[in-house]
Structures are given as structure tokens and as C-alpha cells.
Amino acid sequence: MDERNIRLHFEGPKTAGHTVPAQVMVRALENIQQIVYLLAKQERGDVMKQRARVSRQIERTFSLICQVPENGGYALPQEIGDASDDFFEESEIKSVANKFAKLSEAIEAGDHSQVSQIVSDQVYRSAILKRYKAAQPSKRSGLLLSIEDYKQQRLLGGKDVLEKIARIDSAGKVHELGETPGYLIGTLVKMDFVQRSLSLKLLNGRTVQAFYQEDFEPTLLENARGQIQIHGNIQYDEKNDPILISDVDDVVELDLSTITIKNFDLNETSLSISPALSFEIDLDEESGVMSAEGDFGILVCAETRSALEDEIEEALQMLWVEYAQEKDDALSPRAILLAKDLRERISEISS
Numbered sequence: 001m002d003e004r005n006i007r008l009h010f011e012g013p014k015t016a017g018h019t020v021p022a023q024v025m026v027r028a029l030e031n032i033q034q035i036v037y038l039l040a041k042q043e044r045g046d047v048m049k050q051r052a053r054v055s056r057q058i059e060r061t062f063s064l065i066c067q068v069p070e071n072g073g074y075a076l077p078q079e080i081g082d083a084s085d086d087f088f089e090e091s092e093i094k095s096v097a098n099k100f101a102k103l104s105e106a107i108e109a110g111d112h113s114q115v116s117q118i119v120s121d122q123v124y125r126s127a128i129l130k131r132y133k134a135a136q137p138s139k140r141s142g143l144l145l146s147i148e149d150y151k152q153q154r155l156l157g158g159k160d161v162l163e164k165i166a167r168i169d170s171a172g173k174v175h176e177l178g179e180t181p182g183y184l185i186g187t188l189v190k191m192d193f194v195q196r197s198l199s200l201k202l203l204n205g206r207t208v209q210a211f212y213q214e215d216f217e218p219t220l221l222e223n224a225r226g227q228i229q230i231h232g233n234i235q236y237d238e239k240n241d242p243i244l245i246s247d248v249d250d251v252v253e254l255d256l257s258t259i260t261i262k263n264f265d266l267n268e269t270s271l272s273i274s275p276a277l278s279f280e281i282d283l284d285e286e287s288g289v290m291s292a293e294g295d296f297g298i299l300v301c302a303e304t305r306s307a308l309e310d311e312i313e314e315a316l317q318m319l320w321v322e323y324a325q326e327k328d329d330a331l332s333p334r335a336i337l338l339a340k341d342l343r344e345r346i347s348e349i350s351s
Contacts, residue, residue: 004080004090004097005150008032009157011073012143020074024137028145031135033064034299036080038128039096039103042119056322060085060332062096075148085332104147104155107132110164112171126289127301129169136161170286183229183303184208184242185254185288188220200230202242203285210245219251227254229288229304255305256281259292263349264313266320270349279312281305296338320346 008028010020040062060082067077080100081093099118106114107129119125137143146157156164186200189207197211198220210230212220220228231250237243259279263272279292292308293299296319300311323335324342331339 002150003094003101005067006078006080006097006100006155007070007075007148007150007152008078009073009075009146009148009154010137010143011146012137012141014141014143015073018069018071018074020143021141024141024143025076027137028135029064029066031131032078032147034297035128035131035135036062036064036096036100038124038131039099039119042121042124043092043096043099055318056326056331056335059335061089062093063332063334075152101149101155103128104132107164107168108154108156108161110167112168115168123301126169126284126287127291127299129165130291130299132156133162133165180234180236181232182234183231183250183288184210184234184245185227185229185283185285187227188224191220193217200228200245203288206241208242208244210248212248212251216248216251219253223253228252229254252304252306256283256290259305259309259312261309261312261316264316266317271316271320271346272349273316273346275345277312279308281308296342316346 010024010028014021037058040058044058062080063082063085065079065082067079069076080097081088081090083090103115103118106118115125119128136145144157144159145161147155148157149155184200184202186202186208188198189201190199192198195211196214196217197209199207200210201207210232212230229250229252230245230248232245232248234242235244235246259281261273261277261279263270265271277294277296279294279298282291282293283289284291289301289303290305290308291299291301292312294312296316298312298315298319300308300315302308302311319338319342323331323339324346326335326339328336328339
């Protein structure tokens with residue numbers, strides 16, 4: 001055994017007979033696998049651009065291989081990478097596995113600077129931390145999950161693991177003193193039509209002032225009682241709290257309703273999806289970043305609803321080209337199942 005080997009260790013009353021509910025196991029495996037994929041993408045220098053898509057080669061190279069369960073509550077050994085696969089590159093896989101171990105240890109220690117050093121890109125970091133959180137069993141299950149290394153030493157886990165992940169995530173969202181382009185979400189509480197300024201009550205209860213152009217007044221008035229997103233140059237105080245938005249260049253309604261995708265375009269072809277895909281939007285109130293997750297393993301992050309929709313369409317285009325249009329003998333067993341699902345639900349629209 002070496003650094004490519006990890007263990008998922010479940011503890012709690014339901015593991016007394018060395019068993020664990022299937023849904024808890026599947027949830028943990030799916031999310032740990034996605035963390036490894038994201039670290040692999042970063043290792044190869046892929047720019048995520050607010051999306052978390054996984055290529056077929058990364059899927060094959062960095063797949064988790066389940067071993068025989070062991071005693072100790074319920075412990076499931078994992079091996080990162082399939083040594084029998086043609087894409088197997090031991091040094092690269094060990095590097096990713098090593099980063100996974102160090103990242104888990106850094107979260108366990110509450111070391112935000114170390115987490116940021118291992119995963120420097122904020123979009124990657126946000127997506128990975130979301131997966132760490134999602135891997136944990138729900139509180140009502142009565143189970144705890146620890147991630148261990150090949151020596152069976154705990155890397156991350158315990159009753160306070162969710163709090164540790166939340167603290168690390170929040171620490172990464174502190175802005176440096178200065179002015180930064182970005183979106184803020186809040187409720188319009190006051191407008192000055194002469195000065196063309198407004199007061200925006202943020203999700204955390206703080207109020208900031210913003211200066212806008214006359215063109216945005218209709219949108220502001222239409223959404224006077226709802227939440228809006230304002231984009232401009234955000235100024236921060238010495239405590240890293242936003243205090244002012246200048247040069248406002250976009251004002252949009254905050255729409256967190258379900259995204260439904262019935263069709264998408266690829267080059268000159270239109271494709272229909274049946275049944276339609278549904279994506280529930282999750283808003284991180286600290287950062288203002290939205291995420292949407294749905295079928296085919298799609299997880300995307302963006303600052304606006306329209307950007308989320310664009311990311312979903314790009315993810316579908318990639319999946320259709322790299323899986324549905326590929327020959328099965330060039331795909332891994334898991335990828336074949338995904339390709340089959342894509343072909344069954346998506347079809348070209350006749351012109």
C-alpha cells in the first residue's frame with residue numbers, strides 16, 4: 001500500500017454489524033471521487049472558469065477503486081487510479097493523492113493558508129470544499145465519516161468536521177482592502193434620484209451605498225421589493241467589509257428558481273432532452289456564488305443565473321461529444337453507463 005490508498009471510515013450505531021446504509025456509502029464515494037477529479041484537473045493546469053467538468057481521460061485515470069471492506073465500524077479502503085488501465089500514470093496519480101491527503105489534513109487543522117496554497121484557485125476551492133461537506137453523512141443518519149491515509153491514520157473527520165469546513169470556506173472569502181469588480185446581492189432600501197445613488201441591504205444585514213447610471217432606474221424600480229444583484233467596483237474597509245459600489249454596470253433580479261433545460265445547441269445541431277433536466281440553485285450567502293447540480297454529474301458555479309445556464313449548456317456539449325458520440329470500446333465501464341444515459345435522454349431535433 002502507498003499514498004494512492006485511502007480509507008473511508010464510518011462510525012456510529014448502524015455500523016455495529018460492520019454494515020452501512022447504501023445511500024450513505026454512495027453519497028460519500030461520489031463526492032470523494034469528485035474531489036479527486038477536481039484536484040486532477042488542477043494538477044493538469046485546467047482552468048475551470050466557474051465550471052466543474054471532468055474529461056473522459058481524467059475519469060479513467062483517477063477513478064476510485066473500492067477494495068474489500070474492513071472491520072472498525074465500517075471501513076472501506078480505496079485506491080486512487082486503476083493500475084490495469086491504459087491511462088495509468090503512477091507518478092501523476094500519486095501527486096494528486098498526496099495533495100488530497102495534505103488538503104484533508106489542512107482542513108482538519110483549520111489551516112486556511114495551507115488550503116489556499118494547495119488549491120489556489122477560488123472557484124476550484126469552493127467546489128472542492130462543497131464536495132467535502134456533501135460527502136459527510138446527514139446528521140439524522142447518526143453516522144460519522146473519517147478519511148484516513150494508507151496507514152489508517154485520520155486525515156479528516158469527527159463530529160466537528162462540518163464546522164471546520166465552513167470556517168475554512170468562510171476564511172477564503174475575505175476580500176483584501178481596496179476596490180474589486182464583482183457582484184453584491186441585497187434588497188433595495190432607498191434611492192436618491194438626484195444623486196443617482198441607492199442603499200443596498202446585503203444578505204448579512206449590512207448596508208452599502210451604490211452609484212448607478214440612469215439607464216438602470218427601470219430595473220431598480222421593478223425590483224424595489226425583491227433581492228437584486230449589482231455589479232460594479234466594490235470598495236472595502238479595513239475589516240474587509242464592502243462599503244461602496246461605484247461604476248455600476250449591471251443590475252439584475254436575483255432569481256433562484258429551478259433551471260429547466262429542455263434542449264441545447266451544438267455547432268449547427270439542436271438537441272432535445274427528455275425528460276428535461278432540472279437544476280436546483282444553491283446560493284452561498286457569504287460569497288454570493290451560486291451553484292447548480294443535476295443529472296449526468298453536472299456541477300457548475302457562477303455569480304449569476306444566466307452564467308449558470310451558460311455553464312450547464314457547455315457541460316452538456318462536452319458530455320455529448322466526449323461520451324455519447326464516442327465508441328463504447330474507448331470508454332471505461334462507468335463512462336459507458338453515462339454514455340448510455342445520455343443517448344437515451346438526448347436526441348437530435350430534425351430540421
